[in-house]
Amino acid sequence: MxxxxxxxxxxxxxxxxxxxxxxxxxxxxxxxxxxxxxxxxxxxxxxxxxxxxxxxxxxxxxxxxxxxxxxxxxxxxxxxxxxxxxxxxxxxxxxxxxxxxxxxxxxxxxxxxxxxxxxxxxxxxxxxxxxxxxxxxxxxxxxxxxxxxxxxxxxxxxxxxxxxxxxxxxxxxxxxxxxxxxxxxxxxxxxxxxxxxxxxxxxxxxxxxxxxxxxxxxxxxxxxxxxRPFVFFGLLSLVFFAFGLAVGLPVVGEFCLTSHVTKVPTAVLAVGLICCGMLSLTAAVILDTVAKAHRKQWEMDVYRVIQERDRCR
Missing domain, CATH: 3.90.550.10 (Spore Coat Polysaccharide Biosynthesis Protein SpsA; Chain A)
Structure with missing residues (x-):
């Protein structure tokens, strides 16, 4: 061998x-x-x-x-x-x-x-x-x-x-x-x-x-x-959106029926969760771009190692 x-x-x-x-x-x-x-x-x-x-x-x-x-x-x-x-x-x-x-x-x-x-x-x-x-x-x-x-x-x-x-x-x-x-x-x-x-x-x-x-x-x-930052932060974003909608939809329904919001803390929580979801989605997009750049650099490192091996042979 x-x-x-x-x-x-x-x-x-x-x-x-x-x-x-x-x-x-x-x-x-x-x-x-x-x-x-x-x-x-x-x-x-x-x-x-x-x-x-x-x-x-x-x-x-x-x-x-x-x-x-x-x-x-x-x-x-x-x-x-x-x-x-x-x-x-x-x-x-x-x-x-x-x-x-x-x-x-x-x-x-x-x-x-x-x-x-x-x-x-x-x-x-x-x-x-x-x-x-x-x-x-x-x-x-x-x-x-x-x-x-x-x-x-x-x-x-x-x-x-x-x-x-x-x-x-x-x-x-x-x-x-x-x-x-x-x-x-x-x-x-x-x-x-x-x-x-x-x-x-x-x-x-x-x-x-x-x-x-x-x-x-x-x-x-x-x-x-x-x-896989897009997968990680994308899933985190979905969790925040899901909880935000679960908390916020009753508040929106109440407002549509009465034109008033009586559960202000709940409304604030819902807005906060939706904002966290948007931040997580933004982080997912940005970090996915960074990860792709790292992957490109890694590919070049692989080529360098292979070329060094071939030269040694």
Whole structure:
């Protein structure tokens, strides 16, 4: 396979499993550089990874999003595989993830745990499946793209994708951010079904179902505001208009019948809500224009990265 390959493994207290993960990927992809970024582990994760032949670096800012941001900044390669260090994803399918990138049919591939049912069979944590389905549904409604698996930690990317990905998240919402970025920017995405296996005994998940779930939902709202401001503020405008009409129509009806307004505070509230709706609609139009300008600039950044890659070849 032509091109430099980097395997990115963000880790926090994964000493039980990281050695096997590094060993598996070095066996399957002997030509690849395997990087482990140790995120303040206290159980010797970095030392174990180094003993198994990984290139170990430290990231002091806590949170998976912070780790991924630094990985994307630091590491130079033509193709990237990102995988969790918990030994839940099979290294054997690495070539299947890379193939669509190398033949030019995809910019990001996603290790899909859900289509074949392996995630539901192995993962017994309550509400995780529901949360994944909810995020998939929200992305489909807002962006019109149906992912098979949004929250998977097993993905592969081209260099152009990685070097133009503005990572804003600090924690586990990074997978959602990457997925939304890929859809909004029109990257080609291919789902690759994989066999998921649950964590081995002694390995503990750091994911909080409700705490991190709430962060993911906030991230979706924030990214919608940034990437699709017309949708975000347009919906907000409709809410204000709806409440304004609900409050104001009885006042208008009373005035038409009696030529008097007895509920002055209600009338003021209705006017205020309608004004807020108009302001939100104005913000939607202005920010949509700004977002389109940013998207044009981003497209030029992608061209620059691709031209740099071609020159290096």
């Amino acid at each position: 032509s091109g430099r390959i980097a395997v990115l493994i963000p880790c926090y207290n994964e000493s039980v499993t990281v050695g096997k993960v590094v060993d598996d990927f070095r066996h399957v992809l002997p030509e690849a550089d395997v990087y482990v970024y140790d995120n303040n582990s206290t159980d010797g994760t970095g030392e174990v990874a180094s003993a198994y032949g990984a290139i170990v670096r430290r990231e002091p800012r806590q949170g998976k999003g912070n780790v991924v941001r630094q990985m994307f900044r630091d590491i130079e390669a033509d193709y990237y595989i990102m995988v969790d260090g918990d030994d839940t994803y099979p290294a054997e399918v690495a070539y299947e993830l890379l193939a669509p990138l190398m033949d030019g049919s995809a910019d990001m591939t996603v290790g899909d745990r859900l289509s074949n049912g392996s995630y539901g069979e192995e993962n017994t944590r309550a509400f995780h499946g529901f949360g994944n389905d909810l995020v998939r549904w929200l992305i489909k409604v807002i962006y019109g793209f149906a992912f098979d698996d949004v929250m998977t930690g097993y993905r592969a990317f081209t260099r152009a994708f990685v070097k133009t990905m503005p990572v804003l998240s600090t924690g586990f919402q990074i997978e959602t951010e990457i997925s939304i970025h890929a859809v909004d920017r029109g990257w080609r995405v291919v789902d690759v079904p994989i066999e998921y296996r649950d964590r081995p005994e002694g390995s503990v998940s750091k994911l909080s179902t409700f705490g991190d779930g709430a962060k993911v939902l906030r991230a979706i709202a924030s990214l919608c505001k940034d990437y």
